[in-house]
Amino acid sequence: MFKKVLSANYSGLTIAHDKDFDNKTHREEAVESGMVTAEYALGTVATTGIAGILVWLSQQEWLRELIADIFKSMLG
Numbered sequence: 001m002f003k004k005v006l007s008a009n010y011s012g013l014t015i016a017h018d019k020d021f022d023n024k025t026h027r028e029e030a031v032e033s034g035m036v037t038a039e040y041a042l043g044t045v046a047t048t049g050i051a052g053i054l055v056w057l058s059q060q061e062w063l064r065e066l067i068a069d070i071f072k073s074m075l076g
Contacts, residue, residue: 057063
C-alpha cells in the first residue's frame, strides 16, 4: 500500500513519493507549471524591451555616424 514510486518533476530532479499522495504531487506540478509560464512571460517582456531599445538606438544619427566611421577606418 505504501509502495514507493519514482516520478520526475519539472526541475529535472527525480523524487520518490508514496502512491497514495499522487494528488499532492499533481498539485505541486501544477504550481510549478505556472511558475514556468511566468518565467517565459518575463523573458518575453525583457526581450521585447531590449528589442525596443535596439530599434531606438538604430534610429539615432550619432550611432549611424559611429558605425559608418568604424567601417570607413576598417576598409580605408
